[in-house]
């Protein structure tokens with residue numbers, strides 16, 4: 419039995435536009451806001 423790919427999805431609030439959305443977390447990859455394009459920080463997850 420194969421498990422699906424390990425993809426963590428977390429909900430993060432953007433520091434700039436305060437929009438909340440879920441983002442897939444990949445190591446060594448920057449996350450950018452879907453709404454304003456600014457950098458998203460994992461520590462802002464809610």
Ligand SMILES: [Zn+2]
Pocket residue numbers: 432433434435436437451452453454455456
């Ligand atoms: Zn934003």
